[in-house]
Amino acid sequence: MAGGNAIRGSRVGAGPMGEAERGEVAPRVFFSYYCANGHTTRPSFAQEPGLVVPETWDCPRCGLPAGQDEANPPNAPRVEPYKTHLAYVKERRSDVDGAQILDEALGALRDRGLIK
Template sequence: MVHAASGFRGTRAGAAEGFAPKNQPGNAVGDSLPRMRVSYWCSKGHETRPVFVKLPEDQIPVVWDCRRCGGTATRGQFQPEAPLEEPEDGYKSHLEYVKERRSSQDAEDVLAGALERLRAGGALPD
């Protein structure tokens, strides 16, 4: 059991100035590094502004993940992307795969047969 008056205490991450460990030299207590905010824009127009320690311009990341949609955000101003005809990752929806396998006439025949079976079973009115 730890006594309430124990000297063994931790500090939370991001603690306020002046809460440095007691075993550090006196000049380290309360010292903070200069910080800066950098704006990143994703293709949907969301702005993300992470905080960095003051760094030279070439060390600041060029891209960052958007906090709202997870897309790639860049430091340039927002410019909407043109819609893609074919997805980059080659993903196709279920409907696209079905359209590759069946013609419109096949789809009409399958639908007519399914409706006929439902009406015969009394599930659908005529």
């Protein structure tokens, strides 16, 4: 039985795989992105013909969108407040519609004898 502290599948002297075993690394190109909080992000992309670089990149520090123009970073997205079901209903229906629907519902309950 193997020792309790041995790492399974490894051997003494085993190191990380080098480029010789993985192949050559593709040439990289770096682009700077700036967020509204002043953070700078420099993701790398494989340099290839027809490379399309995204206009915005999510800042890994704060999560805000970051753009390539340092002087004019993208604004933070507008956060919509939580709306209740009633708020959505009130957007779709007027008070007159609501009163009419309530009268119909109460009439149906009266016809069934559930309320007086």
